[in-house]
Amino acid sequence: MTVTPTPRARTHAAEIVREYGPFDGADRIHGVTHDGRNVWAATGAALVAFDPASGEPTRTLACAGDAGTAFDGKYLYQIAEARIDKIDPATGQVLATIPAPGQGGDSGLAWAEGSLWVGQYRERKIHQIDPETGKLIRTIESNRFVTGVTWVEGELWHGTWEGDESDIRRIDPHSGAVLDRVQMPAGVGVSGLESDGAGLFYCGGGPSGKVRAVRRPKAVVA
Numbered sequence: 001m002t003v004t005p006t007p008r009a010r011t012h013a014a015e016i017v018r019e020y021g022p023f024d025g026a027d028r029i030h031g032v033t034h035d036g037r038n039v040w041a042a043t044g045a046a047l048v049a050f051d052p053a054s055g056e057p058t059r060t061l062a063c064a065g066d067a068g069t070a071f072d073g074k075y076l077y078q079i080a081e082a083r084i085d086k087i088d089p090a091t092g093q094v095l096a097t098i099p100a101p102g103q104g105g106d107s108g109l110a111w112a113e114g115s116l117w118v119g120q121y122r123e124r125k126i127h128q129i130d131p132e133t134g135k136l137i138r139t140i141e142s143n144r145f146v147t148g149v150t151w152v153e154g155e156l157w158h159g160t161w162e163g164d165e166s167d168i169r170r171i172d173p174h175s176g177a178v179l180d181r182v183q184m185p186a187g188v189g190v191s192g193l194e195s196d197g198a199g200l201f202y203c204g205g206g207p208s209g210k211v212r213a214v215r216r217p218k219a220v221v222a
Contacts (some may be wrong), residue, residue: 022209031069032192068109108149148193159190
């Protein structure tokens with residue numbers, strides 16, 4: 001039987017393109033998502049949308065959110081304690097609620113392939129769940145604490161944050177093997193994580209109250 005070796009992860013120094021915030025009344029960033037125009041940041045008591053070109057806030061919704069945020073093309077999803085709320089971005093109304101798989105130990109949140117993908121911080125896991133029922137579909141193991149989660153162009157990325165060390169890593173969605181690591185500067189952490197669908201990640205900065213735009217490494221063409 002031929003055994004395929006695990007590829008060695010490429011390591012990149014983070015290229016921080018821009019910083020946003022802190023925003024008025026918000027001293028912490030949890031989840032982050034992107035709706036194609038605005039970046040949304042969960043600050044605990046509110047969801048703040050801002051224009052990534054100008055950095056100016058455009059909307060604020062009074063929605064609880066202490067972990068990941070996602071957008072499915074129409075609705076926002078927000079982790080609040082042990083639940084995930086489905087939110088109308090036009091009104092801030094909570095339309096539905098499902099249980100979060102980590103029962104309060106959840107971190108990142110992403111939408112892809114008709115599913116929600118939920119990071120479980122200290123358990124070092126990413127769960128794929130049904131967005132209607134919360135039913136667990138599958139689990140991917142990581143070897144670091146998982147913060148934000150995002151999919152872009154078929155690639156699964158997640159943030160890590162342990163002590164003063166934080167990175168953004170691309171993992172194999174089947175094996176969990178680390179393929180790329182984007183190393184953040186010492187003391188700069190990644191809480192929420194989202195891609196703009198192109199060349200940037202938007203990274204929540206936890207207690208810094210900032211969101212940082214970080215360049216996504218170019219894929220290796222075989």
